[in-house]
Amino acid sequence: MASLDISQLRNVSSDVIRNAEHLNSKVYNxxxxxxxxxxxxxxxxxxxxxxxxxxxYLSDAENEEIKWALGQTNNTHDxxxxxxxxxxxxxYTIAVRDRALxxxxxxxxxxx
Numbered sequence: 001m002a003s004l005d006i007s008q009l010r011n012v013s014s015d016v017i018r019n020a021e022h023l024n025s026k027v028y029n030x031x032x033x034x035x036x037x038x039x040x041x042x043x044x045x046x047x048x049x050x051x052x053x054x055x056x057y058l059s060d061a062e063n064e065e066i067k068w069a070l071g072q073t074n075n076t077h078d079x080x081x082x083x084x085x086x087x088x089x090x091x092y093t094i095a096v097r098d099r100a101l102x103x104x105x106x107x108x109x110x111x112x
Contacts, residue, residue, distance in 0.1 A: 047096060047100075050092070050093055050096065051093060053089060054086075054089040054090055054092075054093045057082070057085045057086040057089045057090075058086045058089075058090065060082050060085070060086070061079075061082040061083045061085070061086035063082075064078055064079045064082040064083070065079065065083075067079075
């Protein structure tokens with residue numbers, strides 16, 4: 001049996017089918033169904049959470065360095081873990097920033 005494209009159901013009087021057409025048809029909804037996970041506010045919020053997490057890791061690494069320098073701890077394992085977490089988080093944050101700036105530059109150079 002051949003598949004039926006929902007855009008061919010324009011003359012059907014059912015509200016359910018009409019609503020399904022408006023939600024799923026590429027004629028009415030060119031970008032497809034909208035998802036709140038991909039909204040700008042949600043993406044921006046996750047980016048801000050990423051920055052806050054990176055700041056927390058950097059602060060923890062700094063605190064471990066101070067403790068080790070003052071002789072309050074002899075455990076270099078915790079110090080090296082904190083430093084590695086901070087370094088990895090900072091690299092990830094910088095990569096996200098670079099990609100966002102690249103996208104912004106590309107958008108500003110678009111011809112209308």
